[in-house]
Amino acid sequence: MNVSDLAVREPVVIGCDATVADTAALMTSSGVGCVIVVDGQTPVGIVTDRDIVTRGVARQYPSDGRIDGLMSLGLIALDVGHDLDDLLHVFRDHAIRRIPIVDHDRVVGIVSLDDIMVLVAEQLSGVSKVLAGQIMFPHARDEAKAPAATS
Amino acid sequence: MFANVGDELIIEGHRIGEPRRVGKVEEVRGDDGGPPYLVRWDDTDRTTLLYPGVDCRIEHLTGTGKDS
Numbered sequence: 001m002n003v004s005d006l007a008v009r010e011p012v013v014i015g016c017d018a019t020v021a022d023t024a025a026l027m028t029s030s031g032v033g034c035v036i037v038v039d040g041q042t043p044v045g046i047v048t049d050r051d052i053v054t055r056g057v058a059r060q061y062p063s064d065g066r067i068d069g070l071m072s073l074g075l076i077a078l079d080v081g082h083d084l085d086d087l088l089h090v091f092r093d094h095a096i097r098r099i100p101i102v103d104h105d106r107v108v109g110i111v112s113l114d115d116i117m118v119l120v121a122e123q124l125s126g127v128s129k130v131l132a133g134q135i136m137f138p139h140a141r142d143e144a145k146a147p148a149a150t151s
Numbered sequence: 152m153f154a155n156v157g158d159e160l161i162i163e164g165h166r167i168g169e170p171r172r173v174g175k176v177e178e179v180r181g182d183d184g185g186p187p188y189l190v191r192w193d194d195t196d197r198t199t200l201l202y203p204g205v206d207c208r209i210e211h212l213t214g215t216g217k218d219s
Contacts, residue, residue, distance in 0.1 A: 043202050073204020074162055077187065093195045102200065105180065105187065
């Protein structure tokens, strides 16, 4: 599975000179808890609703202050050409919860750890149906058993 | 920020006890040595695309670095 298949949601981006209040308003109107901060088209950081609370409100950072003062730096991204396995490696290696997907320096999507959990849950659901069938119809297993050896 | 292929990229830990991350620049995607960089990390030996922040510095191991 390609990462672009997982990045189904449009990324929500905001300019690095936007204010904290602007960002919070954008999160509210877009229904997201995470925004990618860009300088022009180039991503320069990422900010979550939690960042606004813990780095902003808790430290009395002004709501009209620039959002790049709160954002997380050192953005780890993945090119569109990568697959799910690459994505899982990045989540594991970097202990992050969201990965922007980029195509030639332009953010085209974002994949969160929650998206992966939903995917895994759906796949497990398919497997669990097989298990449930075996539990509900145990004779199917009996029929599959090899015949006992006769003396 | 400016980097050449082969330069070392270092991100210091943000909390006490958090180790620094060190990697090698394998590809420079930006203009004139600018980011993003494809970095191979020493601890995992895997590559990721990085848009470095101000907490990141470049050790110029190759060529002539303009700045860091």
